[in-house]
Amino acid sequence: MMPSAAGKRERGKFERRERLYEAAVSLFRTQGYEATTVDQITKQADLAKGTFFNYFPTKDAVLRYLGSREIGRLGAATLSNGTGLTSVGKLKRLLAALANSLERDREMVCLIFRKGISVGDLLAGDAGGFSIQPMAALLLRQAQRAGEVNPELDPDMLAAALDALYLQQLVRWCAADDPYPLAERLTGILELLLIGMTA
Numbered sequence: 001m002m003p004s005a006a007g008k009r010e011r012g013k014f015e016r017r018e019r020l021y022e023a024a025v026s027l028f029r030t031q032g033y034e035a036t037t038v039d040q041i042t043k044q045a046d047l048a049k050g051t052f053f054n055y056f057p058t059k060d061a062v063l064r065y066l067g068s069r070e071i072g073r074l075g076a077a078t079l080s081n082g083t084g085l086t087s088v089g090k091l092k093r094l095l096a097a098l099a100n101s102l103e104r105d106r107e108m109v110c111l112i113f114r115k116g117i118s119v120g121d122l123l124a125g126d127a128g129g130f131s132i133q134p135m136a137a138l139l140l141r142q143a144q145r146a147g148e149v150n151p152e153l154d155p156d157m158l159a160a161a162l163d164a165l166y167l168q169q170l171v172r173w174c175a176a177d178d179p180y181p182l183a184e185r186l187t188g189i190l191e192l193l194l195i196g197m198t199a
Contacts (some may be wrong), residue, residue, distance in 0.1 A: 017055045019045040021069070024062045025108070033059070033111055063112045068129030070101050075135040087143035088194065091136060092187055095166070098132070099183035102170070110174035130170065133163040149194075158193070165189045 023044035027036040038059065042049045056062050078094045085093060102109045112130075137159035143149040149158070169185045 013055075016045075016047060016051060017065075019047065020052055020055055021062060021065055024056075024059070025066070028062075028108060028111075029105075033063075063108075064129045066105075066108065066112060066129070071098065071130065071132060071135065074098055074101065078135075079138075086148055087139045087146055088148045091139045091143070092190055094132070094135065094139070095186040095190055096183045099181075099186045103179075103182050106174075106179060109170070113171060113174050130167065131163055132166055133159045136162050162190065162193055165193070 020041060024036065024041045027040055027044060036059070038052050039049055041059075041062075042052050045051075056065070074094055074097045078090050078097070133156075137155050140149055140155040140158050144151045144153075144155060149155075166186060166189065169182070169189060173179055173182050173185070
């Protein structure tokens, strides 16, 4: 079956966004965020300068995309996993995988929290693309149906509490002079919440 014209356009848009993102992140890593220009990003991506602004209104928007891209990628992998993990097990694995991904790019993540996330973002629940609340709410609902989590509890409220604790740990991790293992902290806060959530 031949792909539709609309499907080809969407795939082309996705590919251009990814090329710009990869070029920007590569330059941020090698020469720093402040020293990187939009012109350099588009040259490295082999795209016209104006193309950048079709996908990212500012350089800060590239930083914001990092969080939502990683959470989307890891969340999809977690949900599609057929290894027989429980829903709580999937949530633990998501947090551990996310922590490992963020640890590889600590400098960039900390830059995002210093530069890319405003108080408004946090209050709106977006957290600059770093919120895990929607994915956590989905997994917690599944856990309630499976009897892993108390069905009397509001899954959205539980997900919001987990998200707040997770974001607090990211901020503290970025502020730490001697960064601790993020995966241990994130799975640890989930374990603490589970004490009150189990059926």
